[in-house]
Amino acid sequence: MNRGYAGFYKGFYLRSSYEYAYAVYLDQFNISWSFETQIFEVNGKIYKPDFLFYDKNGKLEKIVEIKSRNKKEIELAKEKLNYIAVQYQVTTELFSYKELLKIYEDMPVSLNSVIEHWINSDNTSIHKGVSGSLNAHYGLKHSEETKKRIGEHTKKLWNGDTPAKKKMIEGLRKSGLSQKGKIKTEREKRYCALCYDEFIVMVTSKQSYCCQHCSGQSAIRIATEAYVESRTTVHRNIKQYIIYWTNENSEIVLLTPFNKINSTIKPLTDEIYSRFGVKDMRVISKAVFGEDKGRKELLRFMKKLCSENVC
Incomplete structure (x- = not known):
């Protein structure tokens, strides 16, 4: 089944058919739930779990994360949930297709029929990376402590001879920067050979036109003259x-x-x-x-x- 279909359900933006199936299960048994309403810091990174359950006093009691059948994703999610369980004294649980099948044994409908309903709904579409408020990390910021830890970790990478350092250097090289804030190759001002507008380019560049439009128009003119x-x-x-x-x-x-x-x-x-x-x-x-x-x-x-x- 395709779990990549996203859409709104009861005001929450669910990113997969598995999340929808779990929400339907909870509603069937009148279990109150909330979705992505709290964030946690896990090993210096921001983590926003899927389903959260609170008691009558508003205290968080349980967290449930929904994952696909990808084994690597499941293992990473388990590590995060275990960390939260220890650090925040909260019960955590992970559900994938196998676990959903198990709980749907007590449901009047099958898991697959619920997933099919979600996929075929006019209110859902194939989930891709979204921006704005629909993005799970929208508006989230690292704490000062986390920023400090990230900085210390980055310094360690730069001071050692690690594959990560080589990747960072390669990334900076490709972006034209030798290091943050410094230009690797000198730039110069030139004038477009067609419209004479000014543009800035690296001194090693052979670029003669300010934009693709001018370059294309010039190519057409040259080709016409040659013809x-x-x-x-x-x-x-x-x-x-x-x-x-x-x-x-x-x-x-x-x-x-x-x-x-x-x-x-x-x-x-x-x-x-x-x-x-x-x-x-x-x-x-x-x-x-x-x-x-x-x-x-x-x-x-x-x-x-x-x-x-x-x-």
Whole structure:
């Protein structure tokens, strides 16, 4: 079953179908419960357990944590619950799929049917990392004592030759920082090659544009200019080859009637396609005249070349 579906139930934002199933079980037997209403510090870290149960005087009596069937997550949760049980003198318990199946033996509905109902509900969706008040750590802050312990632990890591230190150094290197607050590589001001806006970049960078938009526009312009230049060169070469071919086949050109153009110029167009990759007569005509004037005008041009003894 997919336990990653989250949604609201009785005003609480539940992050899994297992949490929903446990809440339904509690309601079936009229057991008062609260969800993520208290935080604890466990080994210097903030911990917010799932279900909390209070007596009539508001004193915390029991904590229940709901976990998936992931063995590693279960072991970590047990360690935290054991710590809380000793430090805060509170009863703790952990529920996963196996434990939920056990308590649902006394329920009028099956565990799987309750989970299916939660998954198929219009009020739930696949749970992803959420921000704001729906995040379990929203508004939480470390105590001064915890901050001090974190600082001391970090100093120990920096003073030793540990894998953790290597990871921290690598992270700082990738972020461009040699250490907190200091810039590793010198920066400089540059002006965008397209819009001339000012931007700051590392001196070792080859960046010439202030943003992706300018870079893209410049690339389009360069590509267009290259295409136009290439097309102009091809057109010029096609025209020169037509003049050359006409010179070599002047008798055929002069004797060709205007109603039998295709058979005459087919060897020419085939050769143009072989040499320049162009077989569209409109493009060939444009290469000669600058615009498409058709086959007859092309033949007339070729006859004129021969008549003027150009060929």
